[in-house]
Amino acid sequence: MSAGERPRAAVVVTGSELLTGAIADRNGPWLSQELVGLGFEVAHVLTVGDRPDDLASALRFAADARCALVVTSGGLGPTADDLTAEVVAAFAGLEMELDEDMRARIDARLAAWAARTGFGGEALDQATRKQAMVPRGAVALPPAGTAPGLVVPREGGPLVVVLPGPPRELQAVWPSALASAPVRELLTGVPPAHPRSLRYFGLPESEIAATLREIGARRDLSGIEVTTCLRRSELEVDLRPGPHALAAADELHAELAARHARQLVSEDGTTTDELVARGLLARGWTVATGESCTGGMLASRLVDRAGSSAYVSGGVVAYSNEAKTALLGVPAEMIAEHGAVSPEVARALADGARERFGADVGIGITGVAGPDGGTEAKPVGYVCFCLTTAEGLVLARDPQLAGGRSDIRERSTDIAMNLLLRAVRGRA
Amino acid sequence: MSAGERPRAAVVVTGSELLTGAIADRNGPWLSQELVGLGFEVAHVLTVGDRPDDLASALRFAADARCALVVTSGGLGPTADDLTAEVVAAFAGLEMELDEDMRARIDARLAAWAARTGFGGEALDQATRKQAMVPRGAVALPPAGTAPGLVVPREGGPLVVVLPGPPRELQAVWPSALASAPVRELLTGVPPAHPRSLRYFGLPESEIAATLREIGARRDLSGIEVTTCLRRSELEVDLRPGPHALAAADELHAELAARHARQLVSEDGTTTDELVARGLLARGWTVATGESCTGGMLASRLVDRAGSSAYVSGGVVAYSNEAKTALLGVPAEMIAEHGAVSPEVARALADGARERFGADVGIGITGVAGPDGGTEAKPVGYVCFCLTTAEGLVLARDPQLAGGRSDIRERSTDIAMNLLLRAVRGRA
Structure with a gap:
């Protein structure tokens, strides 16, 4: 199944540090999502190092792939190996010229920093001058950091949008790229996405x-x-x-x-986390967690949302048996009889968290995250969940989960969030 | 600065779902790291959709970029749009032929699953047959799932290694790709990385x-x-x-x-988390956390490591003031006098966690993660940390952190881990 009929766009990410596996690129996925949202078919995302020949090849590759739009990220800094603007200008057959207005803008932005650090003089002037060089006929976009973005038209296409590499700057400059005349004109020919x-x-x-x-x-x-x-x-x-x-x-x-x-x-792509937050707020419920193998991952995920203090009371990471008993009141005899990983202890963790924090909903999680600690009866990946409410609702699960330690912990957090969703929706 | 003189390699990732921004690719960074570790210069990572023309162009692009090795991921499944093997065969000028040995292997792997699900018959036979088609002259690698990997030589280069898309399968098949004769021969010409x-x-x-x-x-x-x-x-x-x-x-x-x-x-790239774990084990210390704004993220990070039960006692997510007092003994008067976000409360959280869990080290974190709740005296990003030990060591910090809510929470976790590192190293 293919979208067909949609104009194509490509993303070119530059940065040698992205080709060592040391960090994952965030701009490619972000820009893809934007481009798909605008109605393009994304032909490819291509990451190249800070080598002008490779960047030039990448631009030609996008042209050969019949892309109407190419968005680049990175290579706009003040140092000598930041060459994107020049390479794009050569690709589009345009001369570089100094944009005096842009130079003044960058100067103003750097003044405070230069005064504070004592950095300045010739080196700073050169850096500013370099960053204010713009291909003739291109649209310079106001910088979010010090590097201006560019919209560079090319005879016969593609249109090239040049953005800075730091994700926050890239995302800040993007709206002004969309508002530029050449991009607006291109978008008139792109059918809306309606995803x-x-x-x-x-x-x-x-x-x-x-x-x-x-x-x-x-x-x-x-x-x-x-x-x-x-x-x-x-x-x-x-x-x-x-x-x-x-x-x-x-x-x-x-x-x-x-x-x-x-x-x-x-059915509209809303996430579980969003639905759980809305549901808790609508019911006026607060939540408390009693976590063993997930070790705070569930609490952290709940707190991740702004405004979560309205519905998160808190939680206990009760990793040791002593902590389960001392902080959440799980009876030592229950642990001795059923084991720390058992539906009984999961329920006691839920009840204990709910009571200690005075919350409406308690969730207990206890399991064998591995790689050690598994037994025949309770192998690695066996995790017990329980959600209880003050009104007497009890949701319990004890699945056998696949994967390594971090998979098991993350999936456990997912399952707990799904139990919360079922609870706020009033479904068992 | 350039590595120069190193043979080049490229990564081609296939998957239309990776071009919508819905998920970030994990194979590109993983393979880059492996290739750099082997001594290659990674020329580029190129993500294309499940479109045979685009994949064929991607392979030619790598050849044009003078790559000695191309590694592809994805497109080896049983369905009609999984076309990588065929496209690579065409690129290398090789015919596809049925590998009977591989077919028997896949059959055996699927037998149990087919019996359980009742899936089988013509459709299953076709799928198995498709996955057992191998370019003539290529090396078929034993599958981790059902799809075999391939090592496909091409006259004049590059050598193409074809791997399945699911990261776990890809990583499982990789060692046998490295052990294959064509890859071993290629590697004799690659100078070791010595990073x-x-x-x-x-x-x-x-x-x-x-x-x-x-x-x-x-x-x-x-x-x-x-x-x-x-x-x-x-x-x-x-x-x-x-x-x-x-x-x-x-x-x-x-x-x-x-x-x-x-x-x-x-000075050897060892992570803080690894050094903290080693240090705690060496000293025989246990840790307990009292977290407010990080909401369990520090505890979860500590528990992330296998074997962490040896040094993590547990933690309390004391998000509300009542929880700080009830569960960690932070005096209500202290909160009233200094505010919940204060160096005093951070210390009380650390001491409370240490005492309640009977741990050697306690860490308290309280801050304004935002976006609301900031004041002129304590703006968003103001976070107080304290680490205390039973022996009387006290390390305190109260920086003003930049960024949004999740940045502030993650950076806070980093700072807490760094305090732990300083403590186990015996430095203030």
Whole structure:
């Protein structure tokens, strides 16, 4: 299934440090999402080092791939190996010239910093001058840091948008790139994306694939690009219709939502975390956690959202048996009889957290995250969950989870969030 | 500064779902790290969709970039849009043929699954047959899932290693790719990497840049590729010498370690987390946490390591004032007098956690993570830390941190880990 019919765009990320595996690039995914949202088909994301020949090849590659738009990130700094503007100018056949207005702007921005650090003089002037060089006929975008972004037209295409590498600066400059005349003109020829997203919990990818095959035998899905993406325990299904398949996408969306209703988290792509937060606020509930193997990961995820103090009371990381007893009142005899990893202890952790923090909802998690500590009866990956409320609701699970230590801990956090979602939705 | 003189390698990642920004690719960074470790210069990482033309262009692009080796990930599944093997065969000018041995192997692997799910018959046979098709003259690698990896030689280069997309399968198949005859032969011509890494905490990137400029004025650094990479609060400096610059890299390494000794975490790239774990084990110390704004993130990070139960007692996420008092004994009057975010409360959280869990070391964190809750005296980003030990050591900090809510929480966790490192090293 292909989106077809959509203008193509490419992302070129520069940075030798991204080719050593030391850090993962954040700009490629971010820009892809933006471009898809604007209605482009993203042809590729290409990461190259700070080598002018490789960058020039990357630009030609995008032109050969029939891209109408190329967005680059990085290589706009003041040092000699920051060469993106020059390479893009050469690609577009444009001369570089000093933009006096931009120079004044960068000067003003650097004045305070230069005064504070004592850095300045010839080296600073040179750096400023370098960053204020703009290809003739390009649009210079106001810098978020010191490096201006650029929109560089090229005879016969593609249009090149040049953005700084630091993600915060790139994201800050992006709106002014979109507002520039050449990009606005290009966008008039791009059909809106009209994407649809569904999110499921606990639905295997093979099942959605089977459903899609079965529907595809009855319906024409050729104009809809369908991607399924498993994010740990959640499966996201994205439908991106071509401009002539909007109605077909609506029908497919409705059918997919109905077919796996039990596992459906949301039919508009809203995340579990967002739905849990809304649900807790709507019910006026507070939550407390009693975590063993997840070690605070659930509490941290709940606190991740701004405003979470309205519904998170707190939590205890009760990693040792003594802590389970001393801080959450789990009876030592219960641990001795059933083991620290048991449905009984999960429930006692939930009740203990709820009571100690005076919360409406308590969640207990205890499991064998490995790599050691597994037994035949309770192997690595066996995790017990319990959610209890003051009103008497009890949701319990004790699945056997696959993967390594961090997989098990992350999936456990996912399951706990899903239990919370079920609780706020009033479903068992 | 360039590594020069090293054979080049490229990574081609396939998967339309990676071009929507929905998920970040993990294979590109992982393979880059492996290839750099083997002594290659990574020319580029190119992500393309599941479109045969785009994949074919990507392979030609790598050949044009003078790459001796291309590693692909993805597109080896049983469905019709999984076309990597065929496209690579065409690129190398090789026919596809059925590998009967591989078919039997995949059959055996699927037998149990087919019996359990009832899936089978014609569709399964077709899928198995498709996955057992191998370019003539290629080496088929034993599959980790059901898809075999491939090592495909091409007249005039590059050698293409074809790996499955799921990161766990890719990483499982990689060693057998390295052990294959064509890869082993290629590697005989690759000079070993001999990389050197230094890790600093709290050293601005501009300072290391100034140091490098200053050293570069005295020494010849032209044979050493130096990349600096800021990971939140830690700065990693990687030196990758060309084959003729090993001694120069040793000298540069020694000078960089000496010049910023106070901020040095490690001179062999060992992480803070690893050093903290080793230090706690060596001293026989246990740790307990009392977290407010980080909400369990520090405890979770400590528990992340296998075997952490030997030195993590547990922690309390005391998000509300009541919880600080009830669970960690922070006097309500102290909160009223100094505020919940204050050095005094940070210390009381540390002492409370240490005492309640019977631990040797306690760490308290309380701060304004934002976006709301800031005041003129205590703006968003103001965070108080305290580490106390039973022996009377007290390390306190109250920096003003930059960034958004998640930046502030992550940086706070970094600072707490650095305090732990200082404590186990016996430095204030």
